[in-house]
Amino acid sequence: MPFRASLGAIGTAAILLSSTALVQAADVSFLTHWAPDTVAKLEAAAATYTAGHPDTRITVRAVPFGDLLTTLRTSGGGAGGATIAGIYDAWLPDLAKDQLVAAVPEAIAAETKANWPAGVIGAASIGGTLYGIPNEIDVYALNYNKKLFEEAGIAEAPKTWDEFLAAAEKLTDKSKGQQGFGLINSWAAGVLHPFSSLLVSNGGDLVVDGKPTLDTEAAKQTFELYEKLIKSGYADPAMATADANTTGPFLDSFVSGKTGMIIMANWWESALKAGMGDNFANVATAPIPVGPSGDVPRSISYSWMTVVNAKASAEEQAAAWDFLNWLNGPESGPDGASAMGDILMSMGILPSRTSDGAAFAERLSSDPFLKGYTDTLANAKGFPVVLGGQEFSESLQKTLEAIQFGQVSAADAAAQAQADATEILERNAAK
Numbered sequence: 001m002p003f004r005a006s007l008g009a010i011g012t013a014a015i016l017l018s019s020t021a022l023v024q025a026a027d028v029s030f031l032t033h034w035a036p037d038t039v040a041k042l043e044a045a046a047a048t049y050t051a052g053h054p055d056t057r058i059t060v061r062a063v064p065f066g067d068l069l070t071t072l073r074t075s076g077g078g079a080g081g082a083t084i085a086g087i088y089d090a091w092l093p094d095l096a097k098d099q100l101v102a103a104v105p106e107a108i109a110a111e112t113k114a115n116w117p118a119g120v121i122g123a124a125s126i127g128g129t130l131y132g133i134p135n136e137i138d139v140y141a142l143n144y145n146k147k148l149f150e151e152a153g154i155a156e157a158p159k160t161w162d163e164f165l166a167a168a169e170k171l172t173d174k175s176k177g178q179q180g181f182g183l184i185n186s187w188a189a190g191v192l193h194p195f196s197s198l199l200v201s202n203g204g205d206l207v208v209d210g211k212p213t214l215d216t217e218a219a220k221q222t223f224e225l226y227e228k229l230i231k232s233g234y235a236d237p238a239m240a241t242a243d244a245n246t247t248g249p250f251l252d253s254f255v256s257g258k259t260g261m262i263i264m265a266n267w268w269e270s271a272l273k274a275g276m277g278d279n280f281a282n283v284a285t286a287p288i289p290v291g292p293s294g295d296v297p298r299s300i301s302y303s304w305m306t307v308v309n310a311k312a313s314a315e316e317q318a319a320a321w322d323f324l325n326w327l328n329g330p331e332s333g334p335d336g337a338s339a340m341g342d343i344l345m346s347m348g349i350l351p352s353r354t355s356d357g358a359a360f361a362e363r364l365s366s367d368p369f370l371k372g373y374t375d376t377l378a379n380a381k382g383f384p385v386v387l388g389g390q391e392f393s394e395s396l397q398k399t400l401e402a403i404q405f406g407q408v409s410a411a412d413a414a415a416q417a418q419a420d421a422t423e424i425l426e427r428n429a430a431k
Helices: 036-050 065-075 089-097 106-115 118-123 146-152 161-171 188-200 217-231 249-255 266-282 314-327 339-346 354-359 361-366 368-377 389-404 410-430
Strands: 013-017 026-032 056-062 084-088 133-145 179-182 259-265 283-286 300-308
Touching (some): 026 065, 036 314, 065 084, 084 089, 089 300, 089 389, 106 314, 133 188, 133 266, 133 339, 146 259, 161 259, 188 217, 188 300, 217 410, 249 259, 249 266, 259 266, 354 361, 361 368, 389 410
Parallel strands (some): 026 084, 179 259
Antiparallel strands (some): 013 056
16 A cells, blocks of 8 residues: 555565476565565465465565565666565556566566556556556545544535535534544655545546646646645644654544544555544544535545566566465465455455455455545546656655645646646656
8 A cells, every 4th residue: 555554674584485397496585565474464475375485485475565666676676676566556657667577477468467456557558568466456435433423413424625615624623623624745655646536536637648737727626625725724734744754643533533524545444443442433424525516426436556677587577476476366265255355354444356356255345444535536636657657656755744734725736737747747858
């Protein structure tokens, strides 16, 4: 997950694997940002793989999400760097352009394309070339506290922006230190993805055909919504600080019942359960409210993938792809699911392989928290995968934070965001 919770860097864990298919021994390292308990599940899956592959040694290493891209670039791009890495698909264009990631071998690529949705395959490809095996897909939904809704006399989740603002007003109680809606600051994706979800649910887009569209009427209305939340006092920026681990006032305020509503991804279910205990029963999910220019509830979506280091030796690359193909295949997990799908579901993350969706269908439909997300999936719009995507995200983050702290008006924010995005995307496309 994105952006899921991670508990920081952990030590390197070595697992001896074997291979009857490879003639030479291969050392394969796997770089991730997962927490220790999730890394343990990956190690368990690798232990199962061990039986038939004695000539491969796999080392698993985890770093915090905020360090993942930097670590990949500084140490993963060389021959001695990580052989396998889990990446956010928005990073792919720049990594592929810098020749840091290898194309998927033809046979595995054909198998992957046959077993994942076309949109997910597209996000893992550049110019028709597949550069990794997709695993998770994340969407956003409105999360709200049912107990606070009941106390405020709100009968159901808001379906429109007018209902959303009315609910935020009723949920705001400064005497209790309670805000109606929780924004996020200090974390690029955390700032950008909820805004993007409101934007697409208002009929807008971030980027169309490689060009930013942050000065459209739909975008201007979305900036104005943020301005209203701040000026009306329904959202308090002092309660919005978070990082990629969701630690900080943003999580604390929702967990403690001081925030009525937030917009967040499915992967944060595990963080909520850990923080709220029995009070997690008070959490409900619903589709993103529809704006005045929108037609149906929508969410932004993004996916993750595992890639292989283009600088690794031929033996290491072959071993890495063989392991990844098995890890993401239906023979590696329980009851027709992949081991990767099983790992993702343990974190409340939606696996993107079609057969995993079928294998976990009952759980996905019966889990009330996840159902709020699966109901949104069909109408979701993918986060743009473009050159300069991370720079674009960080630039828009700064503009949205400026609105939060009253430093810029909604109108000026839209104009500035469009100008900045145009310069960033054009510059990166011309490199």
